[in-house]
Amino acid sequence: MYKLNKKNKDNFYLLESIDKKHIWHPFTQMKEWIANKQIIIDHGQGNYLIDTEGKSYLDGVSSLWVNIHGHNHPYINNAIKKQLSKISHATFLGLSNVPAIKLTELLIKIVPQNLTRIFYSDNGSTSVEIGLKIAYQYWQQHPQSLHHSKKKFISFTTAYHGDTIGSVSVGGIDLFHRIYKPMLFETLKAPYPYPLKENLSQEESELKAIKELEKCLKANHKTVAGIIIEPLMQGASGMINTSTQFLQKVKALSVEYNVLLIVDEVATGFGRTGSMFAVEKADIQPDILCIAKGLTGGYLPLAATITTEAIFNNFLGDYLDYSTFFHGHSYTANPLACAAAIANLELFEKNNTIEKLQEKIYRLITDLKEIEKLPHVAEVRQEGFMVGIELYEDKKNNKPYAPEKRIGFLVAQEAIKRGVFLRPLGDVIILMPPLSINPKELKLLLETCKKCIIHITQK
Ligand SMILES: *Cc1c(COP(=O)(O)O)cnc(C)c1O
Numbered sequence: 001m002y003k004l005n006k007k008n009k010d011n012f013y014l015l016e017s018i019d020k021k022h023i024w025h026p027f028t029q030m031k032e033w034i035a036n037k038q039i040i041i042d043h044g045q046g047n048y049l050i051d052t053e054g055k056s057y058l059d060g061v062s063s064l065w066v067n068i069h070g071h072n073h074p075y076i077n078n079a080i081k082k083q084l085s086k087i088s089h090a091t092f093l094g095l096s097n098v099p100a101i102k103l104t105e106l107l108i109k110i111v112p113q114n115l116t117r118i119f120y121s122d123n124g125s126t127s128v129e130i131g132l133k134i135a136y137q138y139w140q141q142h143p144q145s146l147h148h149s150k151k152k153f154i155s156f157t158t159a160y161h162g163d164t165i166g167s168v169s170v171g172g173i174d175l176f177h178r179i180y181k182p183m184l185f186e187t188l189k190a191p192y193p194y195p196l197k198e199n200l201s202q203e204e205s206e207l208k209a210i211k212e213l214e215k216c217l218k219a220n221h222k223t224v225a226g227i228i229i230e231p232l233m234q235g236a237s238g239m240i241n242t243s244t245q246f247l248q249k250v251k252a253l254s255v256e257y258n259v260l261l262i263v264d265e266v267a268t269g270f271g272r273t274g275s276m277f278a279v280e281k282a283d284i285q286p287d288i289l290c291i292a293k294g295l296t297g298g299y300l301p302l303a304a305t306i307t308t309e310a311i312f313n314n315f316l317g318d319y320l321d322y323s324t325f326f327h328g329h330s331y332t333a334n335p336l337a338c339a340a341a342i343a344n345l346e347l348f349e350k351n352n353t354i355e356k357l358q359e360k361i362y363r364l365i366t367d368l369k370e371i372e373k374l375p376h377v378a379e380v381r382q383e384g385f386m387v388g389i390e391l392y393e394d395k396k397n398n399k400p401y402a403p404e405k406r407i408g409f410l411v412a413q414e415a416i417k418r419g420v421f422l423r424p425l426g427d428v429i430i431l432m433p434p435l436s437i438n439p440k441e442l443k444l445l446l447e448t449c450k451k452c453i454i455h456i457t458q459k
Contacts (some may be wrong), residue, residue: 157231371389
């Protein structure tokens with residue numbers, strides 16, 4: 001009926017009409033989607049996305065925070081093709097596979113030394129679900145029965161850990177999560193530092209949050225299984241950062257009160273903060289580490305939940321002890337995805353990706369200083385290659401824009417018009433380019449972002 005890749009208008013309209021008639025897009029008001037012209041991506045090249053009409057867009061958000069080395073990279077493509085000619089999928093229940101084992105060897109070398117056991121799944125949300133279930137079951141099977149009451153989780157306000165019900169339970173983004181409240185399990189909430197909203201300095205805000213967390217642990221530690229945190233940078237809440245000291249204090253409290261620390265590096269992992277993992281910057285060791293997004297370089301869905309040998313050992317027993325971790329997915333440790341992940345990690349090494357990133361981060365910081373001066377930019381928050389630019393109606397009087405103004409959305413629309421793909425979070429403009437972005441493209445990204453903010457906020 002129709003041919004993909006044919007650059008002609010009829011083809012576009014046909015594709016668009018099928019999309020609008022039958023597809024339900026994520027995090028999208030479909031009424032609005034259906035009413036407007038949409039972009040349909042045909043292919044990618046380097047740090048650009050190219051649509052069915054041949055228009056290209058600099059990928060300013062790494063295709064929702066996943067892409068690392070650019071699109072259509074021959075090295076990752078070849079690794080997938082090579083694996084494709086062997087086998088695309090074999091179950092991990094009762095079998096192992098070569099790419100999964102090779103990937104494991106590489107991952108164990110780069111994660112904190114105390115983490116030795118990898119449980120694979122397919123996306124960030126499942127990696128968190130698995131982390132929560134492992135932590136819960138760990139205490140249930142603890143040889144000391146007094147620990148069996150450790151069943152609850154402490155999570156932070158404004159946290160985002162994914163969209164499945166367990167990960168929503170430990171989430172704290174009211175807009176996304178409130179409707180599901182009756183479906184969720186109970187958690188204890190610790191306030192996450194958000195100095196802009198609290199009108200406090202970073203230090204004061206963090207001190208206050210730590211005090212609250214300590215109070216919560218003191219009162220509840222006997223019933224708490226673990227604390228879950230996005231390290232250094234909360235992502236989906238609009239890039240809200242903390243100091244490394246804050247993370248270190250959370251770690252220290254988890255040790256003092258004997259609760260597990262689950263660190264969700266789904267967004268921060270694989271170089272985004274300027275180190276391979278955010279926990280490296282704070283020099284802390286989590287009990288459970290969740291990774292996904294950048295694991296395959298942004299090519300295929302794959303996630304991992306990585307734990308210590310001590311946690312793993314609590315699951316060992318005779319068959320009839322039923323201390324097995326009864327969890328798995330059809331595509332656990334998919335060989336194609338693992339092959340892509342291996343190629344991704346090899347590229348990090350071959351290209352000195354992390355080392356080369358430092359100069360780009362320096363340039364990014366310099367250019368962001370210009371954006372920070374704009375009259376409607378309330379705050380620029382940045383950690384490595386993760387940036388949130390929060391826009392306010394009135395900076396002096398601490399007044400955000402009314403949501404119906406849709407300022408963030410308008411800025412992103414303007415950027416897209418000018419050939420840069422952005423996806424904001426409310427009125428926070430997000431910049432999270434692929435680590436492979438070159439200085440010229442980075443300049444273009446920041447200049448376009450600045451021009452669009454000026455265009456929309458100062459008209
Ligand atoms: C994106 C994200 C998730 C969820 O990952 P999905 O692959 O979208 O399910 C979980 N935690 C954090 C911190 C994330 O940024």
